[in-house]
Amino acid sequence: MIVGGSNSAVDMFKNLTESKNPGGNLIVGFVNGMDENGYNLNEYIPYLGSYKDLRLVIKSNNIEEVLIAIEQSEQHQILEGIINDLEGVDVLIKVKPNNYDILAGRVKMQSIFDVPLIEIKHDLMPVWQFSLKRVFDVVISLSALFLLSPLFLISAILVKIGSKGPVFFIKSEIGIHGGLFKIIKFRSMFLDAEKNGPQLSSDSDPRITKWGNIMRRYRIDELPQFWNVLIGEMSLVGPRPEREFYAKQIIEKAPHYKHLQKVKPGVTSWGMVRYGYASSVDEMIERLRYDIIYIENMSIFNDLKVLIYTFKIVFQGRGK
Numbered sequence: 001m002i003v004g005g006s007n008s009a010v011d012m013f014k015n016l017t018e019s020k021n022p023g024g025n026l027i028v029g030f031v032n033g034m035d036e037n038g039y040n041l042n043e044y045i046p047y048l049g050s051y052k053d054l055r056l057v058i059k060s061n062n063i064e065e066v067l068i069a070i071e072q073s074e075q076h077q078i079l080e081g082i083i084n085d086l087e088g089v090d091v092l093i094k095v096k097p098n099n100y101d102i103l104a105g106r107v108k109m110q111s112i113f114d115v116p117l118i119e120i121k122h123d124l125m126p127v128w129q130f131s132l133k134r135v136f137d138v139v140i141s142l143s144a145l146f147l148l149s150p151l152f153l154i155s156a157i158l159v160k161i162g163s164k165g166p167v168f169f170i171k172s173e174i175g176i177h178g179g180l181f182k183i184i185k186f187r188s189m190f191l192d193a194e195k196n197g198p199q200l201s202s203d204s205d206p207r208i209t210k211w212g213n214i215m216r217r218y219r220i221d222e223l224p225q226f227w228n229v230l231i232g233e234m235s236l237v238g239p240r241p242e243r244e245f246y247a248k249q250i251i252e253k254a255p256h257y258k259h260l261q262k263v264k265p266g267v268t269s270w271g272m273v274r275y276g277y278a279s280s281v282d283e284m285i286e287r288l289r290y291d292i293i294y295i296e297n298m299s300i301f302n303d304l305k306v307l308i309y310t311f312k313i314v315f316q317g318r319g320k
Helices: 007-018 051-060 072-085 127-147 149-162 210-217 225-230 244-253 255-262 270-274 281-296 300-315
Strands: 030-032 047-050 065-068 092-095 106-112 115-121 168-174 180-186 235-237 266-268
Touching: 030 051, 047 051, 051 072, 127 149, 127 225, 127 235, 127 300, 149 180, 149 210, 168 244, 180 225, 225 266, 235 300, 244 255, 244 281, 255 281, 266 300, 270 281, 270 300
Parallel strands: 030 047, 065 092, 235 266
Antiparallel strands: 092 115, 106 115, 168 180
16 A cells, blocks of 8 residues: 555556566555645555545555655655554555655665665564563562562551551553553552642652652662563563653653653663653653663663663662
């Protein structure tokens, strides 16, 4: 299927059909770009719908490959949005080279029917590194849950002594591919801290208990998240998850936040190491820059580097 219906798409279609190496692929049809009236590709192949309904068109027509040939003028307006919309969809995505400008992810020049295209790859690391990352997650989280069990017990007792309420604070946060999961933390605030709805905390937040302040400084309150790691909802290293309440606000100001949902959220992150906790949505967006850098440069080596920096921060009591 071709995305785009104007001159660029027509040129691509002609190049594909006139190629001496057709490859046996069938072009089912096209969806138009922003130009609602100027598309000419319907003279050659069926019109399937608008780019705004891309997921539905792909599903209903059993599309296996998407070739993007929108006009140069549309590049900055809809290209990145199209790629974001196709995140998690099981299709190959290729872009006509003169249309490619800015995308987060690896790219690789390929040739299809003798026509040069850029393949958009959502694989952030080789499969073997993802497998090794999962092994590290399981081994380290299981070891931490066992070896730190005395600290878990002491922390639980001090949480109960410090204020009324449950030991754990469990909340729904956004995980990989935008799915929700229940994240577990030691409760560091008084029981009615969010009676008026979700609120971000600050350094001098009166809602935080005395033991809560200590836990946050050494990030002890995050330790129960090793369980989230063990069962596969989180990773040791990855972008910090956010609640849906805040994620919606972030996406309104910074749509590229969706890139963080390509991977599992982490107990620690490059954003937490370099920026720390955020007390406003604007600060969340500022921290987001570091997590985007992490995703674009994911590797086992960089995970180890983030863990080393995290241990240093924790031992120095600079967690908050």
